[in-house]
Amino acid sequence: MNIPKTSFPRVVIVGGGFAGIMLAKNLKNQELQVVLIDKNNYHTFQPLLYQVATGGLEPDSIAFPIRKVIKDIPNFYFRLAEVSEIDTNKRKIITNIGKLKYDYLVIATGSKTNYFGNTKIEKFSMAMKSVPQSLNLRSLILENFEDALLTSNLEERNALMNFVIVGGGPTGVELAGALAEMKKGILPKDYPDLDIRQMQINIVQGGNRLLNTMSEIASEKAEDFLIHLGVNIYKNVHVVDYDGYKVDTNTDLNFEAATVIWAAGVKGATVNGLQNECIIERAERIKVDEFNKVKGYKNVFAIGDVACMSTNQYPKGHPMMAQPAIQQGKHLAYNMIAEITNKPLKPFIYKDKGAMATIGRNKAVVDLKKIRFQGVFAWFVWMFVHLFSLIGFRNRAVVFLNWVYNYIRFDRETRLIIRPFKKKP
Amino acid sequence: MNIPKTSFPRVVIVGGGFAGIMLAKNLKNQELQVVLIDKNNYHTFQPLLYQVATGGLEPDSIAFPIRKVIKDIPNFYFRLAEVSEIDTNKRKIITNIGKLKYDYLVIATGSKTNYFGNTKIEKFSMAMKSVPQSLNLRSLILENFEDALLTSNLEERNALMNFVIVGGGPTGVELAGALAEMKKGILPKDYPDLDIRQMQINIVQGGNRLLNTMSEIASEKAEDFLIHLGVNIYKNVHVVDYDGYKVDTNTDLNFEAATVIWAAGVKGATVNGLQNECIIERAERIKVDEFNKVKGYKNVFAIGDVACMSTNQYPKGHPMMAQPAIQQGKHLAYNMIAEITNKPLKPFIYKDKGAMATIGRNKAVVDLKKIRFQGVFAWFVWMFVHLFSLIGFRNRAVVFLNWVYNYIRFDRETRLIIRPFKKKP
Numbered sequence: 001m002n003i004p005k006t007s008f009p010r011v012v013i014v015g016g017g018f019a020g021i022m023l024a025k026n027l028k029n030q031e032l033q034v035v036l037i038d039k040n041n042y043h044t045f046q047p048l049l050y051q052v053a054t055g056g057l058e059p060d061s062i063a064f065p066i067r068k069v070i071k072d073i074p075n076f077y078f079r080l081a082e083v084s085e086i087d088t089n090k091r092k093i094i095t096n097i098g099k100l101k102y103d104y105l106v107i108a109t110g111s112k113t114n115y116f117g118n119t120k121i122e123k124f125s126m127a128m129k130s131v132p133q134s135l136n137l138r139s140l141i142l143e144n145f146e147d148a149l150l151t152s153n154l155e156e157r158n159a160l161m162n163f164v165i166v167g168g169g170p171t172g173v174e175l176a177g178a179l180a181e182m183k184k185g186i187l188p189k190d191y192p193d194l195d196i197r198q199m200q201i202n203i204v205q206g207g208n209r210l211l212n213t214m215s216e217i218a219s220e221k222a223e224d225f226l227i228h229l230g231v232n233i234y235k236n237v238h239v240v241d242y243d244g245y246k247v248d249t250n251t252d253l254n255f256e257a258a259t260v261i262w263a264a265g266v267k268g269a270t271v272n273g274l275q276n277e278c279i280i281e282r283a284e285r286i287k288v289d290e291f292n293k294v295k296g297y298k299n300v301f302a303i304g305d306v307a308c309m310s311t312n313q314y315p316k317g318h319p320m321m322a323q324p325a326i327q328q329g330k331h332l333a334y335n336m337i338a339e340i341t342n343k344p345l346k347p348f349i350y351k352d353k354g355a356m357a358t359i360g361r362n363k364a365v366v367d368l369k370k371i372r373f374q375g376v377f378a379w380f381v382w383m384f385v386h387l388f389s390l391i392g393f394r395n396r397a398v399v400f401l402n403w404v405y406n407y408i409r410f411d412r413e414t415r416l417i418i419r420p421f422k423k424k425p
Numbered sequence: 426m427n428i429p430k431t432s433f434p435r436v437v438i439v440g441g442g443f444a445g446i447m448l449a450k451n452l453k454n455q456e457l458q459v460v461l462i463d464k465n466n467y468h469t470f471q472p473l474l475y476q477v478a479t480g481g482l483e484p485d486s487i488a489f490p491i492r493k494v495i496k497d498i499p500n501f502y503f504r505l506a507e508v509s510e511i512d513t514n515k516r517k518i519i520t521n522i523g524k525l526k527y528d529y530l531v532i533a534t535g536s537k538t539n540y541f542g543n544t545k546i547e548k549f550s551m552a553m554k555s556v557p558q559s560l561n562l563r564s565l566i567l568e569n570f571e572d573a574l575l576t577s578n579l580e581e582r583n584a585l586m587n588f589v590i591v592g593g594g595p596t597g598v599e600l601a602g603a604l605a606e607m608k609k610g611i612l613p614k615d616y617p618d619l620d621i622r623q624m625q626i627n628i629v630q631g632g633n634r635l636l637n638t639m640s641e642i643a644s645e646k647a648e649d650f651l652i653h654l655g656v657n658i659y660k661n662v663h664v665v666d667y668d669g670y671k672v673d674t675n676t677d678l679n680f681e682a683a684t685v686i687w688a689a690g691v692k693g694a695t696v697n698g699l700q701n702e703c704i705i706e707r708a709e710r711i712k713v714d715e716f717n718k719v720k721g722y723k724n725v726f727a728i729g730d731v732a733c734m735s736t737n738q739y740p741k742g743h744p745m746m747a748q749p750a751i752q753q754g755k756h757l758a759y760n761m762i763a764e765i766t767n768k769p770l771k772p773f774i775y776k777d778k779g780a781m782a783t784i785g786r787n788k789a790v791v792d793l794k795k796i797r798f799q800g801v802f803a804w805f806v807w808m809f810v811h812l813f814s815l816i817g818f819r820n821r822a823v824v825f826l827n828w829v830y831n832y833i834r835f836d837r838e839t840r841l842i843i844r845p846f847k848k849k850p
Contacts (some may be wrong), residue, residue: 001575002574002575002577002618004618028728040842041567041571041840041841041842042841042842042843046672051809052702058484058486058823059483059485060484060485060838060839060841060843061483061842062485063841063843064838065615065838065840065841067615067616067840068615068838069613070468071615072614073619077618079571079574080568080571080842097575098575099570122517131843132843132844135843142466143505146505147506148427149427149504150427150522150523152427165538189429189492189496189497190490190492190493190496191431191492192496193427193502270519270783287606349440393830394826394827394830394834394836395838395840397826397830398823398826399821401822401826402823403823405818405819409819411493411819412492412821413485413489413490413817413820415466415490415492415493416465416466416467416485416488416490417466417467418467418484418485418488418560419507419557419844423793
């Protein structure tokens with residue numbers, strides 16, 4: 001890869017998510033060369049992907065060009081590439097655009113959807129981890145309603161209007177809320193010749209409550225809100241099979257549904273080339289010590305979702321969400337600067353800022369450290385926090401404008417099938 | 426096709442562009458059933474596609490859901506479908522989702538890119554007539570610069586940074602201006618390790634002036650503006666071949682360019698099934714009389730780009746742009762209502778509101794009926810007119826916000842490769 005050699009040590013960061021971007025930003029003006037690599041030329045604000053999928057926000061408003069983040073920083077380089085392997089002996093990464101030597105390597109590759117080995121579900125269900133996936137889901141939802149108009153077969157029509165969300169975490173809950181808002185405000189007007197009451201939104205949750213990483217009161221309230229919105233909630237049920245039409249579970253429950261959204265799990269997006277013992281099996285995350293150093297290596301780090309730092313409070317690693325990634329990125333920058341300036345390193349300590357989820361219009365649940373609240377105020381807090389977590393003034397302004405418009409007008413105007421998802425005969 | 430039968434005559438409108446939308450809007454609350462058919466579920470504001478292609482606007486801000494246009498109008502139906510043929514004997518249209526009987530048929534299918542039979546150019550060049558095409562071009566432009574970083578072959582790198590725009594009409598001129606602004610403000614910062622001065626923007630125009638449907642002073646000024654922005658202008662030259670790398674012309678001039686944008690001509694997007702003598706050969710438009718009635722039929726109409734109404738002032742038909750389409754859509758609604766209420770029909774008379782084109786920041790040319798002007802004021806007029814021609818308050822607000830932001834910050838933030846265009850090895 002075509003990066004000039006300098007006398008500075010080279011830090012290669014793989015991944016431009018929250019962790020990688022925060023690290024890069026905090027390494028500026030140091031005696032380091034920084035190369036950031038991502039398979040996209042933009043950073044994705046994943047927490048709002050579900051609003052793209054449901055026609056509430058344009059995709060471009062939650063994506064931010066990575067080159068803009070690092071522009072005007074001397075010694076910073078970005079390369080659009082996919083890393084296929086790392087060679088820790090030769091201190092090289094191998095990518096689709098060539099090899100690159102590193103002095104320090106930081107793996108910040110995030111997470112990907114975990115199908116737990118079920119290739120049929122992987123093939124037929126929809127995921128929502130990237131902008132194109134969310135756009136595919138947006139197209140599919142709308143194409144389903146267009147197709148529902150065409151069939152006189154009632155079973156088929158109902159299947160086209162039946163949405164099964166597997167997984168009751170924040171993604172599943174927020175998507176269900178947004179679909180329910182579409183059902184209430186948009187679809188009956190857009191499709192007056194369909195009986196939209198027949199549209200079903202189902203959440204199938206393996207555990208015994210939704211939002212099981214949040215407080216019990218948050219779970220309860222979220223369920224209340226969803227039930228009030230007409231969402232069907234199934235707990236203690238596992239989806240075991242899906243062939244594009246029939247959803248099977250480990251119980252008597254089954255569905256006929258044209259759309260299954262798989263939000264039941266994520267795993268680390270690990271890279272090839274690390275010793276196997278670095279990887280913690282189940283969630284496929286990379287074991288790191290309290291300095292985010294990958295166990296067994298001196299100059300390889302992992303941060304964010306892909307890193308598993310086992311602590312007393314988090315024996316299975318920190319939650320795979322934005323906050324630990326942001327904090328680890330920032331913290332690793334501190335430690336790297338400490339290392340090159342011969343100062344003592346500090347172990348990473350996660351500051352839990354809490355968790356929140358929104359459930360449609362005017363409703364959210366928020367768990368902060370000392371206080372928990374739900375309802376309208378929580379919803380405003382949710383919006384405020386998400387708005388200010390977005391990177392870029394323009395993105396914030398466009399998202400804000402859309403939210404205000406959608407709120408006042410009860411609308412979602414980006415219900416556009418820009419690239420159809422279904423293959424037409 | 427599943428449309429209920431009523432006692433009202435059924436008007437089938439094929440195409441949701443300016444003409445089709447204006448017709449539909451003006452037929453509301455009449456004793457008519459209106460079925461609007463389009464292959465997309467959204468209306469495209471084509472005049473701003475070049476801003477999508479150059480990262481200045483998000484695609485969703487210039488697209489508007491057609492269902493929203495016609496919602497709450499009784500007796501209105503929309504179907505997402507492609508019309509393959511019309512059967513004027515049986516008064517039916519044949520689509521990919523079935524057949525539909527009509528009492529009145531209105532063909533408002535617009536125009537498509539005219540390659541004048543050159544299949545190689547069609548295969549290798551980019552067009553900019555639809556949202557996906559513009560997004561493909563946006564991806565390709567950005568991918569070219571990413572790839573230019575990777576090659577040490579100077580010739581190849583220059584070809585990747587060489588843009589050939591074929592056609593010096595408004596589309597070609599506006600795109601060239603936008604590319605020149607990218608070259609000035611964005612690309613040198615995004616790609617500090619490339620010599621962006623090597624980027625070439627070329628307009629190849631077959632005639633002896635740019636914007637040849639506008640006044641001579643507009644042409645001259647547009648050329649001045651473009652030259653000032655560093656755009657190379659070649660007049661009286663025809664591109665005759667392109668193989669994805671080498672551009673051949675009918676003169677000694679040739680280019681090595683990874684990107685050719687074909688903006689050299691459009692033709693009517695006609696439908697199969699009309700008698701051949703209805704079609705005017707060269708531009709493939711449908712001959713209509715002064716009531717937009719297709720010659721030889723009593724109940725088949727054509728409006729907008731696809732219609733060719735030969736008048737004294739426009740013997741080859743009206744210009745293929747938004748204004749005639751909007752006016753014909755409105756006017757045909759008037760005549761249709763007149764017909765069902767037994768009032769006299771009025772022939773269509775085109776009110777030429779003038780033409781305008783923008784050439785980068787602060788520069789535009791405007792020809793109005795009585796006055797012509799160029800420069801900053803023209804640029805504001807251009808923006809004002811385009812902003813208020815957009816359908817939908819949200820779209821206007823988002824476009825306005827982007828323009829203000831881009832203007833103040835000298836920026837274009839939607840430089841995102843959401844769906845890569847090039848096939849990667």
